[in-house]
Amino acid sequence: MELLEQRIKKDGIVKAGNVLKVDSFLNHQIDIKLMNEIGKEFKRIFSGSQITKILTIEASGIAIAAIVAQYFDVPVVFAKKSRSINLDGSVYSTKIESFTHKRVYDVIVSKKYLSADDRILIVDDFLANGCAVDGLIDLIEEAGAVLEGVGIIIEKGFQDGGKRLRERGIRVESLAIIDSMNDETGEIVFRH
């Protein structure tokens, strides 16, 4: 998505350790106009899918999911991170390792909001090693729902999450895929 790549080049900041800071428009301050264009693009890409619900994980996926959901006219469900959960049978749960925060979260969705009738589009801001998406897929499988696809804003193509998910036969659509970044020059190379 040209508009997105331009914005990443203009406002993204490459940091050591393959970190890309896009908090001026994507995950701390949020450019809602850009999110609208992203929503339209996901709707175009997934127009052949009968999606009933958008699933994401707190916190940075929520704004994106909410805006995207308007174009599909479906509800959003966001999985919650929890440190101490009461597994009373009312939730689907899994564990997700966060490399950014160097810890493992329990992640839950109420059984009331995912069912075998649902056809799910997962939406998130970043795809790197894919742990968050793996966890969301676990929840979808627990519910017996159908995964229609995964919509990602920025995929770090030099990490293996996208490759691994696609090899499992999952439809992963990333609006920008970065093949390499250089924190000394600031250069960002996109895959086309």
Add this chain to the structure above:
Amino acid sequence: MELLEQRIKKDGIVKAGNVLKVDSFLNHQIDIKLMNEIGKEFKRIFSGSQITKILTIEASGIAIAAIVAQYFDVPVVFAKKSRSINLDGSVYSTKIESFTHKRVYDVIVSKKYLSADDRILIVDDFLANGCAVDGLIDLIEEAGAVLEGVGIIIEKGFQDGGKRLRERGIRVESLAIIDSMNDETGEIVFRH
């Protein structure tokens, strides 16, 4: 807001300890159509204010803020909860006590995304004791920004947050104010 009160009556569940569960449409699964109506209502209420940014706090405020921001045509900034922050001077920070989670969070906003030129509308899902809003106001004051008002979806009118904020001269607009709830009968009484 009639549509919202009807929805709370229909789908809200009153639990012991003055807990109102609205996670079927507001803060776990999100009814985006309802959020759009809420966005329009806040725009109507605050149409006389020159708002430059919507401020909220992760996680449940984010979807609301994103949808509301469309009607004001401004960016969203969400304050981040943190357990260990590096106070290197790049962020505004405060502490917020969460009664729900029985702990104190450090809450931060990057100095890049709040400035003395900003006129802020705070948006959140619930107002009870007002601790979250107090914290967001701290951040706005640190930045020297102007607080135009606070837009709340559900105010627990039997707790003192709204009263206290209004007594400070802050414009608080709640789309539904609950005067009392009964977890045995399920009754919810709204203020009109």
